[in-house]
Amino acid sequence: MHPNPAFRPDNHAESLALARETGFGMLAVAAPDGAPMLSHIPFLIDDAGTGADLHLVRSNPIARACGADGLPARLAVQGPHSYISPDWYGLDDQVPTWNYLAIHLTGRLEPLPADTLPGILDRLSAHFESRLAPKPEWTMAKMPSDAAQRMMRQILPFRLVIDTLESTWKLGQNKPDAARLSAADHVGTYGMGQEVAILAAMMRAPPS
Numbered sequence: 001m002h003p004n005p006a007f008r009p010d011n012h013a014e015s016l017a018l019a020r021e022t023g024f025g026m027l028a029v030a031a032p033d034g035a036p037m038l039s040h041i042p043f044l045i046d047d048a049g050t051g052a053d054l055h056l057v058r059s060n061p062i063a064r065a066c067g068a069d070g071l072p073a074r075l076a077v078q079g080p081h082s083y084i085s086p087d088w089y090g091l092d093d094q095v096p097t098w099n100y101l102a103i104h105l106t107g108r109l110e111p112l113p114a115d116t117l118p119g120i121l122d123r124l125s126a127h128f129e130s131r132l133a134p135k136p137e138w139t140m141a142k143m144p145s146d147a148a149q150r151m152m153r154q155i156l157p158f159r160l161v162i163d164t165l166e167s168t169w170k171l172g173q174n175k176p177d178a179a180r181l182s183a184a185d186h187v188g189t190y191g192m193g194q195e196v197a198i199l200a201a202m203m204r205a206p207p208s
Contacts, residue, residue, distance in 0.1 A: 001104065002168040009207040015167040018079055019103045020045040023127060025077040027054070027160070029062055029109060037061050043075065043160070044124050045105075052105060052160040053112075053120045063156050066109055073109035075160055078102055080199035084172070088186035089179040099187070099199060103167045105160060112157040120157050171199075171206040180206075 001008065019025070027039045039062050043054040052075060056063040065071060079101025086094035112120075122140060129137045140148055172180035180203060188200035 001102070001166045002170055004170075004174065006174045007168050007170040009167075009169055011167070011169070011207040012165055014207060015103050015165060015169075016045065016049045018101065019077045019105060019165075020049075022077050022079065023124075025075045025105075027062060027073060027075050027109070029065065029071045029073045031061070031065065037065065042124055042128075044120070044127055045162075049165075050162055052162060053116075053123070053157070054160065055117065055120060055155045055157050057155055062109070063158075066111055066158065068111065070108045070110040070161075073107065073160055075105040076102065077105070080195040080202070082187050082190060082196050082199050084183055084187060085190075088183040089175060090182050091176075091179055094179075099170050099172060099183075099203065101167070101169050101171075101199075101202070103165065105162050105165055107161045107163040109158055109160050112159055114157070117152055117155065117157040121152075169202070169207055171203045173206050180204075 023044065024040070024042050027041050029037050031037050039056065039060055041054050041056065043052040045052045058064075062071075081098060081100035084097045084099050086096055118140070125138060125140070129135075129139075143151075172183055175183070184200045184203035187196055187203065190196055
């Protein structure tokens with residue numbers, strides 16, 4: 001997390017909502033030799049914000065390392081981000097930088113009973129399929145039962161029990177308002193796609 005307190009707003013609920021909406025991040029644990037083990041995963045945060053359900057392939061080194069007692073773990077969620085040119089501020093004393101949102105969920109990765117796996121998969125697919133309306137929602141029922149059973153034998157269910165949430169919202173809050181708004185106008189045209197548009201909107205109204 002960025003050390004500048006200007007980029008560390010007190011917005012736990014907003015950060016949790018962004019992590020929940022994103023639903024994809026990098027799971028990190030330490031291997032027995034101390035080296036980091038990383039896995040990029042979809043996840044689903046519960047309504048209380050106390051746990052993130054996920055699944056891993058059995059052969060994933062994290063899955064192999066996670067015994068019945070679990071493992072300390074961190075889930076890093078990347079929000080919108082973009083390069084920021086110093087020219088965009090309209091000031092002479094600026095340097096290139098990167099604006100971004102990042103959320104870290106830290107806690108303990110715990111294995112779940114095998115019979116929880118179908119429910120986790122159903123909730124995950126429903127969460128993301130709901131964004132594709134009016135497309136008819138895909139469900140596991142559309143898979144042949146033998147194929148579904150083969151797939152589920154290859155993966156294991158887990159939950160990250162969330163102890164702490166930390167976030168960085170680096171949106172130019174340390175700049176004069178006019179400079180930040182000027183940069184927001186430029187970043188909105190810098191790249192194509194929804195991500196820079198979202199970042200620009202956040203730069204125009206950063207959390208306090």
